[in-house]
Amino acid sequence: MDMITPILLIFLVPLPSCIFSLDTIAPNQPLRDGDVLVSSKKIFALGFFSSGNSQKRYVGVWYNKVPEQTIVWVANRDNPVTDTSGLLVINSHGGLVIYGKNQSSPLWSANVTVSSPNNSTAKLLDTGNLVLLENGSLSPLWQGFDYPSNTMLPFMKLGLDRRSKLNRFLTSWKSKDDPGTGTCSYGIDPSGFPQLFVYKGQAPRWRGRAWIKERWSGVPEMTNNFIFNVTFVNNQDEISIVFTITDESIFSRLVLDESGIVERSTWYNQVHQWVKFWSAPEERCDEYGRCGANSNCDPYNVDKFECTCLPGFEPKLLHEWYLRDGSGGCVSTKRASLCRNGEGFVKVPRVKPPDSSAARVNLSMGLEACKAECLRNCSCMAYSSADERKGGIGCVTWHGDLVDMRTYSNLGQDLYVRVNATILAQYAMKSNGSLGHKEKLAASLASGLVFFLLFCIVFWLAKRKRKGKRRQDKLSFSLTRGSTYLEDSPVRTDLGESRINSDLPIFELRTIAAATNNFSSNNKLGKGGFGSVYKGVLYNGKEIAVKRLAKNSGQGIEEFKNEVVLIAKLQHRNLVRILGCCVQDEEKMLIYEYLPNKSLDSFIFNEAKRAFLDWPKRFEIIYGIARGILYLHHDSRLRIIHRDLKASNVLLDSAMNPKISDFGMARIFGAEQIEANTNRVVGTYGYMSPEYAMQGLFSVKSDVYSFGVLLLEIVSGRKNTRYYHDNPDSNLVGHVWHLWKEGRASEIIDSTLGESYPVDEVVRCIQIALLCVQEHATNRPTMSGVVSMLGNNAAAPSPRQPGFLVKRSYHTSGDPSASTEGAYSVNDVTCTEIEAR
Known part of the structure; x- marks a missing residue:
């Protein structure tokens, strides 16, 4: 019943x-x-x-x-x-x-x-x-x-109810399509000195530091601030953490994703997206036990391997250490007893203390008493204060292996590691030079042997890399000279004798490899004809985008130098900023600022994402692109023709501001130069002007044409290379032109905009776009004219016949299956061969 x-x-x-x-x-x-x-x-x-x-x-x-x-x-x-x-x-x-x-x-x-x-x-x-x-x-x-799933909300508790034994923790989804319980979890480990953990299966993936007073030690982004307050409770009834929002109009959440990354983000209505302000793990040193036991991971050690053994320890597997694999960890040197035999402690500064799951804690003990307590217990391997503020409050001691340490640049605590008398004396000599004669002699002999071995290793490595180094030096010299002859151009541009690498750093390959996790597929942002782009994080925490040219890339050494020299000298809010380059061991890479929203094409050609671009935001993007091109054509001290403007070469920052990128095909014009000619047409089909595609002529009006195509794509949400059943020989430009002549231009407006847009303004943008793609370059407006028309409501002229390329030509039989592929104009003029990207 x-x-x-x-x-x-x-x-x-x-x-x-x-x-x-x-x-x-x-x-x-x-x-x-x-x-x-x-x-x-x-x-x-x-x-x-x-x-x-x-x-x-x-x-x-x-x-x-x-x-x-x-x-x-x-x-x-x-x-x-x-x-x-x-x-x-x-x-x-x-x-x-x-x-x-x-x-x-x-x-x-x-x-x-x-x-x-x-x-x-x-x-x-x-x-x-x-x-x-x-x-x-x-x-x-x-x-x-x-019973939380993968999201922690304000006022939600994580932690253990010691009375009911209810343990609240986050668990990841299985996938984006399946919210079932995944393999990753995030919560508080109540044992020892309580810490936050991310687990993948049964193995820890990341560990946060212990709670001290009002914050998680070493995690400033998770500290009480103007957005939220954090409360931690640890008593006989429960151990829990909860955060509350200071303003209920702010939506903030903490999410554990399927890969085991925990991220805090806040919703920003202005950009219609969640904006991240903290996540973990982010760096390689954030990975739990990255360097094994009894070691420290230092992400700021740019010139050396990030793993180092703690004082009194040496690599367990030395050959793996030389191969930059520290997972085996370190073992004690065992040169003398550590039990009441003159031993002491060496300070390791600014570190995340080791995993404290099995540590012993006494919050009523000061740091000096903590040192004495650890020294009395022969199993005590290290000690630290529970709270580093006010000179150190409380005592935490570790007994056994010291696991999962890392160095911070300006955070962290001092850890005191137990060492024998000999090592203690060596560290004392480094600090005050107070060793006796025997100790100095022993240290000198040991140091001499170590330096001899290191010299042999360095000499062998240098010999192997000498060939690659010569090649790198050759290119570095050409870059630092600052002069370049542009491909098939009669104009020589001298940028002066100042060293470009004073403004533009040249990164080492190992630095970029470390930042991108050895160019992991998980870090790949995209791929083009030139190669792949990877997201990376430098040792200082700065996010970067790495453009790695493929060995068979269409962008050769000249284009590479061209892009480095050009973009290093360009500064505008609507141009992407270059941070440096890397040329080493057959590798050619450009390092840019990282823009989290990737490229414009990932939005306007994606039906789901396109819906988030309302008309005001689209118009801001259009206007920003126009201002960036105007700067290249008129306002910079170098007159630049981009030659490859397209949706995938416009990147979007966190506020959805557009930034023009990819200057590998760009050309510099003289102050009075109007146009130039090339036998090698490079660019992307669908964006090239007819005179460039067919005759190799390019000018500022070539970029204007490309901008017009891009403007139509933003308004319509369709690619220019799309064909239409009612006019199979027409691409987007031709299709819009036919609708314009019939007074039906509004039909091309993206349906995802709904009804919430000013029809007159959008139709005006279509008109400006058609002016930009007119067949004859002389009829097209300049970018200053385009910016002016976008910025005011003055009457715009009527557009004339556009010059649009179609990519298919049917045989006279009219059989579509018998089509041939190529690049043709509406007037059937023979084209110069196109090298598309």
């Missing part, structure tokens, strides 16, 4: 088709698939959803005021409903359950039993917490916050 009662209620009680105003589920009011529960202040919503490409249905909570559906909690994450028959109901016991088609057995339940089942209700709070209440009580019988 208990199982039948809720089923009868489903069919006997009239059900609303959609719940929008209610935040509560009553016993006689189940929630169907399609209904939405909204919290009282309309901050969060609850209902059935599907993720990604999956058709499976889950009950979840998401932000009601964020345009994209951002799921923050999932109920039946491991037991989805396979169709749209799902119901969320309060059963006859007063518990909350989810049914699918088979309503005799729930797919998920919040197992509680209440004394008066008819008086229990489920309510969605404005914190995003789904709670089960009885008789209007404010104390929940059950709450969703006790």
Whole structure:
């Protein structure tokens, strides 16, 4: 009978088709698939959803005021409903359950039993917490916050309830399409000195430092600030952490992704996206146990291997150490006893102290007493203060291997490592030169032997690299001279004798390899005809984008030098900024500022992302690109023709501001030069002007044509190379021209803009674009004219016939299957051979 009662209620009680105003589920009011529960202040919503490409249905909570559906909690994450028959109901016991088609057995339940089942209700709070209440009580019988998925929200606790043994921690989704319990977890390890951990399976992936007073030590981004406050509790009842938001209008969340990266982000309405301000792990030294036991990982050690053994230890596997693999860790030198035999401590500054899961803690003891306590115990290997502020508060001692240490540039604590008398004397000599004669002699002999071995190794490595070094020096010299002859150009541009590498650093290959995790596929941002682009993080934490030219790249050494010299001298808010280059061992790389939103084409040609670009934002992007080209043509001290303007060469920063990139094909013009000619046409099909593609003539008007194509793509959300059934010989430019002549230009406007855009302004942009793509270059406006037309409402001239290339030509039979591929103009003039990218 208990199982039948809720089923009868489903069919006997009239059900609303959609719940929008209610935040509560009553016993006689189940929630169907399609209904939405909204919290009282309309901050969060609850209902059935599907993720990604999956058709499976889950009950979840998401932000009601964020345009994209951002799921923050999932109920039946491991037991989805396979169709749209799902119901969320309060059963006859007063518990909350989810049914699918088979309503005799729930797919998920919040197992509680209440004394008066008819008086229990489920309510969605404005914190995003789904709670089960009885008789209007404010104390929940059950709450969703006790069973988090992959997201930590404000007011949600993580940690262990020592009374009920309930342990709250985040678990990743299986994939973007499957919110099921994944392999990664994030929470507090309550043993020893409590720490935050990210686990991948059973293995730790990242470890945060211990909580001290008002913050997580060494994690400044997770400290109390103007956005949120953090509270940590550690007593006989519980050990937990919770953060609260100072302004409820700010949406901030912490998410554990499928790969085991935990990230805190805040929603910014201006850019319609979540903006990251902290994540871990980020650097290689953040990886748990990166250098093995009894070692320290120093990401700022640019010239050497980041792993070093702690004082009194040496590499366990020396040959692996030389191969820059420190995972084997370090072992004690064992030259003398460490038990009451004159031993002492050596300070290792600014480090994340070792894993304290098995450490001993005494918060009432000072640092000097801590030192004495550690010295009395022969098993004590190191000590540190629990809180480095005020000269050191509390005492933490480690007994056994010291695992997972790293150096910080301006954070961290001092760790005191136990060493024998000999090593203590050596470190004392370094600090005050107070060694005796015997110790000095022994140290000199040992140092001489070490230096001899190192000399042999360095000499051997230098001999191997001498050939590559000569090649690097040759190119570095040409770059530092600052002069370059541009490909097939009659103009020689002398940039002066100042050394470019004083403004533009030349990075070592190993530095870039370390920053990109050895060019890992996980770091790859994209790939083009020139090669691949990787995201990297330098030792100082700065994010970079690395353009790595493939050995068979169409961009050769001349184009590479061209891009380095040009972009190093250009400074404008709408041009990407270069940070340096790397030329070593057959490698040619350019290092740019990292722009998190990647390229424009990833937005305008992606239906899901394109919806986030409303018209004001698109117009800002259009205007920013125009200003960047105007700078190249008129305002910089070098007159630059880009020659490869396209959507993929416009990058977007965190605020969606456009920045023009990729100057490998750019050309410098003299002050009075109007146009130039080349026998080698380079660029991208669909963006090249007819006179350039067919005759090799290029000028500032060539870039104007490319801008016009790009403008039409932004307005329409379509690629210029797309063909149209009603006019199979026409690309986007030709299609828009036909619509313009018929007075139907508005039909090309991207449908994802809905109705929320000024039609006159958008149509005006189409008109400006058609002026830019006119067939004859002399008829096209200059970029100063384009910027002027975009910036005011003055009447613009009527456009003339555009010059648009089509990529297919049909035989006279009219059989489309017999088409030939090539590059042709509408007037069938023979083209110069095109080298497309």
